[in-house]
Amino acid sequence: MPATLPASHAPIARQGDGPDPYAWLQERDAPEVMAYLQAENAWQEQQLAGQAVLREQLFEEIKGRILETDLSLPSPWGPYLYYTRTTAGDEYPRHYRCPRPADDSNNVDESREELLLDPNVLAAGGFLSLGAFNVSPDHQRLAYSLDTSGEEIYTLYVKELASGEVRELPFDDCDGSMTWANDSQTLFFTELDDTHRPYRLHRHRLGSEGAEAVFEEADGRFFLHCYRASSERQLILLLNSKTTSEAWVLDAETPEQPFTCLAPRVEGHEYYPDHGQLDGEWRWFVRSNQDGINFALFQAPSVPTPARSDWQVLVPHRDDIMLEGLTLNASALTLSLREGGLPIIEVRPSGLPSYRVQLPDAAYSLYVQDSLEFSSPRVRLRYEALNRPAQVRQLTLADGQQAVLKQTPVLGPFDPDAYVSRRLWATAADGTRIPVSLVQRREDLDKPVPLYLYGYGAYGESLDPWFSHARLSLLERGVAFAIAHVRGGGELGEAWYRAGKQEHKQNTFDDFIACAEHLIAEGVTSAGQLAISGGSAGGLLIGAVLNQRPELFKVAIAEVPFVDVLNTMLDPELPLTVTEYDEWGNPQEPEVHARIKAYAPYENVKAQAYPSMLVIAGYNDSRVQYWEAAKWVARLRVSKTDSNPLLLKTELGAGHGGMSGRYQGLRDVALEYAFVLNELDVV
Template sequence: MSSIATPVTPPVARKGDGADPYAWLQERDTSEVLEHLKAENAYLDQNLADQQALRETLFQEIKGRIQETDLSLPSPWGPYLYYTRTTAGDEYARHYRCPRPAGNGCEADESQEQLLLDPNQLAAGGFLSLGTFSISPDHQRLAYSLDTSGDEIYQLFVKELGTGEVRALPFENCDGSMTWANDSQTLFFGELDDTHRPWKLYRHRLGDASATEVFCEPDGRFFLHCGRSSSERQLLLQLGSKTTSEAWVLDADQPQQAFTCLAPREEGHEYDVDHGLLNGQWTWFIRSNQDGINFALYQAPATSIPKRSDWKPLVPHSDTVMLDGLTLNAKALTLSLREGGLPVIEVRPEGLPAYRVQLPDAAYSLYVQDSLEFDSDRIRLRYQSLNRPAQVRQLLLANGEQQVLKQTPVLGEFDADAYVSQRLWATAADGTQIPISLVMRRDRVGQPAPLYLYGYGAYGASLDPWFSHARLSLLDRGVAFAIAHVRGGGELGEAWYRAGKQEHKHNTFGDFIACAEHLIACGVTRADQLVISGGSAGGLLIGAVLNQRPELFRAAIAEVPFVDVLNTMLDPDLPLTVTEYDEWGNPEEPEVYARIKGYAPYENVQAQAYPALLVIAGYNDSRVQYWEAAKWVARLRELKTDANLLLLKTELGAGHGGMSGRYQGLRDVALEYGFVFKVLGLTP
């Protein structure tokens, strides 16, 4: 409980002078700001005090569905199987390995296992986020990185697996990435600039006291990332903005040499590269949008660094199918596609007919979880739907034979057929059809039900339907759940993304409203039963639609919401601002300024009635600063004309992803669900 006396009335933020009267909330670590945030937390505690028993019931209920002590599916690599184990009562999974059995077996031998890392011990009850976990090619060392505050700045460590000795590397402002060269002695890592952008790559040889800068990216729009190719023979340095990219490569056996550019950046040209085998020959594989926005795949001999004119088409561009990515094994190429708003896996085995993976559900999430070793004849897929728990499926590359290796257990009474999963389509104002994924209990079909509608719609991210143990606590109490796949996301390809960014951002908000109206018109729900939710850029979506159509919703939840868009985009010194110009525009340009000001949630709060609102922020959040939520809530308190709940919770020890640890995460969900039941007047 807060040490501050619980206020009887909502905390009222003082209004300062100037165009932004709540700008003083940006004065991090001052006593006035901290006291205000703690007062808001105390106000939330007061208003939700009557739900303590319900929240504990929900927490225990959700926890009771989860197999708390469990073993991940071991992954074979070299002489070992690598895996994690969760134990009841522990917040984090421990990392292990054991000797690899003969053949294709993947059963862990606990009698011979070795504990590699225990995050529970490292966390010591505080915040902990594990960044990189990377075993050296000779399996003798573990490189790992830790964030202990939530600000996404990492400390780097190397552990000698033979002796258990741990060395903290003496480098600061690290992005958490660590990439091994093939000598198992050389590590490459990234450094953050003042705006929290990965901009420099360093090479460090174990035992040295320093590191050597090998690359610097001065353009503030570009992020830097280093990794290993599928073949394990190349190091790949990828530089990317929201619209343009550039790749550099280096022989992983020659880490002292310099990276070489594969194709110099050209504004609007996006590409990425991998290295593998094609018909027995070492080959560069390049996924590029040079022939169309949905990307095509090209090949080039790996005998040298090819010119762009040497790229030969391997998979042509399609106007209707998006090439999202590729996975390389020695004797097969696996394409990750998007078609009709859903993910599709297409396999092209060497010397055999291509095929697409067949699946049982109409709406689902599917991706390659593990390509295993480069020489493996199989890969692992992760598959789930709104009513089907996640499965790891083994796919035999040559013939497409599938085997479910592991299904996430749901303890207690659970029957997937007790829930109905549907794909609906709403019509936007311009006639565009917007997909909706919906799940509810089968016995609630045909009557209006309380509904939790979720949205995001930015950066081309695809919100494919996913299963949630926690969500069953909503569904079993009669609350339906839906995802609005609005423009700005990537569900229907690159064109879908571009139709919801920059000057088309209004489509994202209009699509979400159209989805809500469609669900009401179809009799799935009513406006007085509709709760909406989104986080980060999805919080921007929630804030915008609340200003435009507040009467359409009963309540809203906004997590780490990007609601102070205009002021943030006007400050190039803030983390990520410059890199975001390609997504939102640069408001230094008058036309862009007017456009953003026209929809920015903070600027457009009006003297009108708003639904009940729960807002969550992270004090150490480096992506969306805590003050965006605090300022927005302050302005809402000043102007709104209703008596509905307006609650702000600031996690004072967390960042963008909220509190660390699986049990704390469940308690956060219980708080949110309790708020939903309270404002809907449900008495579960």
């Protein structure tokens, strides 16, 4: 058992021998480890017991803003409308379909609807994550996959929709993906290796006992994915690392044939193919970085293996605009761009002038949510801002006309104009300007207020401003919310990402600190009123800035934090380690080891005062192991010189995303918000 003080004191983990005194916490399922995690959970519950009333109040507030019984916007496909329905009291939405109306409207005929899947029944009160949900091209079968532990290992199922018969497929270690060929009899699925990497593609024909391995990726840096092209005529097998990709393709009508390589991999060349039409002819469309880091778009003949020399430029590379994605319909190309830190949608209709989608806010989130059927003359966009609930907008491709089909409702009193959404710019130590998205009550514009600052800054991911029902509980209490768009993310293109990875990782932390200092200097908040939060790689960010500038913050939330980065990257047997070398570097190399060690949160815990901290871990998390948070908290507990709260909560039945049900998720948010509000002295 770990050596612990009486229950009136925080647990103190024993220190083992060797360079890492808390390495023993990595012994999963060992009685000593479980006892320590349970002791930390008990301490967290005891310390937060006084916040129970506030937690429940926050939970009811947040729940009260959400329309608990709701219908998703139906998606037309073939003879049906497909949709989900949420019901008050249920943790998960149910999946339905009904016959498609003759007038091609989105009106659901409840008298003729079919229940396809009810995750509430399948969960039976426990953890449940739905992976694949793919109806066969002939609409006769549903392929779906379930994770019941949070480990992101899935069991595969096929349901006959006419009879309701469900078959569990006898395959292990699956990543949950399932892709149909056009015969509606052949399924492709992916197996995980010992490091949790999707590496082997299998072909299974319904009615047969086993499956045939059709492709295996030996390089541990590469993930394997299989999906249907936009045209529905091709299957695409994509292999990609953080810096390089390679695609193999197969006619969806002949799934028994082998895949053929579209363009052999070349280190540093990323390309992402899709299949569609250009001026009425079937073509390959390839988004590639061969002409520059912000990507260009090429087209090539629709043959199995067009030579790379046959790729012709459709959209040239631009130094100031990132080409992030492509959506194909028979009558238009829809480009997802990023310019000046904002997402842009540009449409190129066949035979008509191109145009950009016009939107009302200065800072927002925008993406193509549903391309509908390939033949559709319309697509659906999802649009939201920090003060504007998400809208699904129908875009007519030919002329750019927009119609709001659905807006996420906010129940109770809510006026978006009562809140001001702004884009600020901080200046980092090297002179780089860092965008900050900020929302606060209009009445609080001229005075310092408590502020919740969120950050991530890794993998080129963009944190575009999003609306949150839960966040209103902060805003209504006078707490502002901000997002620091630090380097390492993708908000300003590929160069922005590269400037915050590998040897430039310290820029991520410097940028976040600069954003905090700017918000204080501008009188938006003060150090004594500043809460910070981040999860996963964003938890690494939080851990690093707490070590480097702890006096700048009052309270911190770290969710499934990647804080033991050096030891994790030194262990190639752990899930994802080898694939992460392109992001962080390989610390087997001495200079990389020194570089990571200089910022790794666990190694750099000091004898200094730290802000109040709440740390969340998932015991079944396969991406960031539970022990990263546990070891970090153990070292902080005996090193820090303050008496501020330091709490660890380990979700013993959850993985990387936390608890799976929607109400469980709301209770998690209520716990964190109650902690922040209490520490900021906000009532």
